[in-house]
Amino acid sequence: MTAAPGVWQPHDEMRRQEEVRIEAAGLEFECTSAARLTWTAEEDRGVLELRVVPDRTAVVRVAWRVPCVGATAFWAADGGEHRGLPPFWRRPRTAALEKNAPVGCLVGTQDQALCTFAAGEVVRPVRTRTGVVEETGEFGFWVEHEAEPGGGLLLRLDLTRRHFATTLAGVADWWRTLHGPDRDVPRAARMPAYSTWYAMQQHVDAASVERQAGPAAELGCEAIIVDDGWHSDDRGRGYGYVGEWEPSPVSFPDMAQHVAKVRGEGLAYLLWYALPFVGRHTALWDRVRPYTLAYKEHMNAAIVDPRHPTVRDLLAGHLTRAVTEWGMDGLKIDFIDQFAVEDPPEPGPGADCATVNEGVRRLLAQLPGDCLVELRQPYVSPGLWPYATMIRASDCPLSPAHNRQRTVDLRLIAGPLAVHADMLMWHPDESPQRIATQLISVLFAVPQISVDLTTLNPAQEEALRFWLAFFRDHAEVLQRGDFEPARPDLAYPQVTARSGGTVITARYAPMPVESPETGTLWLANGDASTGVLLRVSRPGTARATVYDCRGRTEGDELVTLTPGTVEVTVPEGGLLRLETTA
Template identity: 80%
Template sequence: MTTAPGIWQPHDSEPAERREVSVPTGLGVTLEVSAAAELAWTVTELADGVAEVEITPDRPTVVRAAWRVPCVDVTAFWAADGGEHRGLPPFWRKPRTAALEKNAPVGCLVGAGDVAVCTYAVGEVVRPVRTRTGVVEETGDFGFWAEHDAAPGAGLVLRLDLSRRPFATTLADVAAWWRTRAEPVPDVPRVARMPAYSTWYAMQQHVDAAGVERQAGPAAALGCEMIIVDDGWHSDDRGRGYGYVGEWEPSAAAFPDISRHVARVRDEGPAYLLWYALPFVGRHTALWDRVQPYTLAYKEHMNAVIVDPRHPYVRELLAGHLSRAVQEWGMDGLKIDFIDQFAVDDPPAPGPEADCETVNEGVRRLLALLPRECLVELRQPYVSPGLWPYATMIRASDCPLSPAHNRQRTVDLRLIAGPLAVHADMLMWHPSESPERVAAQLVNVLFAVPQISVDLTAQTPEQTETLRFWLAFFREHADVLQHGDFQPARPDLGYPQVTASGGDQVITACYAPLPVEAPAAGTLWVANADASTEVLLRVRTPGTADATVFDCRGRTVSSGPVSLSPGLHPVTVPTGGLLRLDR
């Protein structure tokens, strides 16, 4: 048979005595499947243009499925770890790996009009899945392959969507599909979807009880319902390394009575979350010698080792530290950092005390030991749906003072986060920043949960008014913003416009001067983060409407009835401002 171009690259390790079969999917593409075993398969039609294919070997082996589609009218390739790069990669690039502790096995080839030319996902979300995607230079097709270790009764399960529906819709369906295949996921508490305050950019490692308590009241007054205390609470070291992490005792100088301190913060209203760099044990700790038989790697630049969760000793040690924060100190939750660091290349063979073969399974068992009643924040790039049962929220990776990156990363997360609340990276700004640009940062993360990380007691009255106005908008419209029909536009351009709708409410954020669709009825909100103050409304249904424009601080700029005829209608909305249109 003729295999898909590039199914094997010269530098790939091919399975010995591999067998190849063609699997028709009923979607106009044929899978070319390769494995060192006899193969059986089933194809299940899930919807028009959508199918699930399960390929099962008769013995344990690596199973690879490859396919291709014409690269016609294509604008971008979306991947869970794609970051800001939305171009079309070459097929010969290095394969990517997704596993429980890093990335997710999903991708989408996006075409003109933001339709999904081909969206794929793999059902395995704990063990490593390797994928290669890109332009096949010899043919002008876009090629795909996905592989992982499979066994009888646990084959390669692949979801293919060639329905040409909006790309965001197909990715939401992938998240729903994963959820049907996973263990039950607890409901996310309301507090996880409300604005939060973080100490990281505001205080860095110079955090102490008095400083946190000083922010608690102002944060609660602005509508922040949780405070996240980041690095610095556990040590007097301020060197930005990890040589002192692992013992997780509060600094006697900075937090002399942490339980009493937590109670004081909670009395102000916010829930309290505490940061942990989960995989690390630092060189300057008493634990250093004890964990040497149980390490995956030494990170010289971090001055710490990554411990091996395949060993019960390691899991009980780490889980005991984190559980203590909740059960003894009164924390409401945990900010768990650096799970992706468990994904080391070529991990050493586990020691004789290990009770599982893979690091992935060790991480899963470790997280399963954490208190189930507490809030848990995770972060890009550990975005696997295999982590959903152990988390309540997931945050965009660090991008200080970069609104565009924060927007792109939170939108990416929203597309595949399933039940989890999506949080923006912490928002910070220079003390002399204008209220308009502060508002623009907030609008850039309008469809996620904002985390504020500035000294709230040092803000100008104008900056404080801006925060109060926009955080109130987040809270009032959280249901539509976070649960409504979510349609980001133009991933190839970094999402210059994003819309969420629910009931009779439509909320659109503009990050570039693109026309905004005006609904025939209901309320349209347009948040303007662009430097251009001319918002173009595209009207298809004529009529009248009431229009109110607010500036970045919530002050009314204009208000009154407007007549809308079919076509484009410019409306002046200040940068960082908001338009309300009632039809």
């Protein structure tokens, strides 16, 4: 169904703000602007696209409400660890190219999406306010951004009441349609990786990286990511020495030779850059001072202004050199969100774009287009998809629950990008069961391992080897299958991916697991409880094979499935394979 285009002419063009009401898809929308507005509303099977266009460049706001009936959670790209129902009076969110994404979903019982919305603008700032309206018991939404006559404010609402993950996948597909083709995501971006950060912090050098490369490749990693510390001998955890991006002559005396040696082990090599920063103690300091957005006292560094081509050429040149001269396969680009400075100064002479957002976009467009590029939460805008191959969960060392929630959140809206977990680390005395549960917590993402692999005991190594093999063998289903996380209000206690006749479910709490009528169920037990309840819908038989956290077979038998619930024992960190026949 398509609603007829509408037009609204303010009665008094001198008034600061006017309002128009639009009825579409059973909702009433209030549109406000200082400009004359036209609009179109197109609805197709419960999905509405509303476009509101001003006759001159102006801020446009669209607001609406839905009954808050059966609501359990509000999902947002920057929702953090709390997924309750916020009050409408809380501070608005801002999404832009450098930070966040303009999307949200009101989730109800049975994981139904009561209302999923997204804005089409993914570069310039978009402000949203969402929450419970106390006076009416409704859930309120508004979205606003500066709009131009040529495009206006474009809004997508999904009111189909499908599973919330399905509606968010629809948003990602919509963004891809709006903003063009993506970069290819090569195999190495989707395979397990080794990272130096938690294992070495800034105490990284060529010898230590090479010492980990062989074991990492042998265990199943296909990339190594060298983090902070390669560019300086300073170990102060600040950024006063970043910006020149020359390898430390002490730690990395011959970077190209070192990279070739690591790549000879069969690993792709990615190098870390804190892109926006130039440190106070660098030779570049005086040169960039006229081109800064802000100075970060606690970081001892300035954020440079990408609206200037001089700055973009400088930064892009450093990163390009890593690929062309040192043989890097990729770049880990950190701190893009730091470009999102509140109230940036007016651009100085020589700037060629008015907004920082556009400057960041032009900067990323100058990077080599044929290499791996890792980004990170919270810079999750689909406007970054053309410039990246993978996106990682924000830092949460030794926190499996947070790593699970963040990787699932990313999977829901990452579109074409490979989603990576934050690096996995553990105490040297950790049990293989708990190492396995960490890996299971990020089962639907790409694991990055960050421990000293040369000091693992045999049980730890067996657990790591077993689960990395599972990631590799089932990557197509885990990363590209139909994705169905459960209960965002409870931080996803169960997650499922399915493709063809294969279903993979990870269990993080004692919840029943749906048993498929036919095909193969892989059940990873990420909970300490071992009595797993299978919910069976029709009678049949199945071969049940149980593995412990190290991949050792604990049971292999035919079982009878009767409708109702069937209990099987799966050890903590272990795996069940259930081959069902009718």
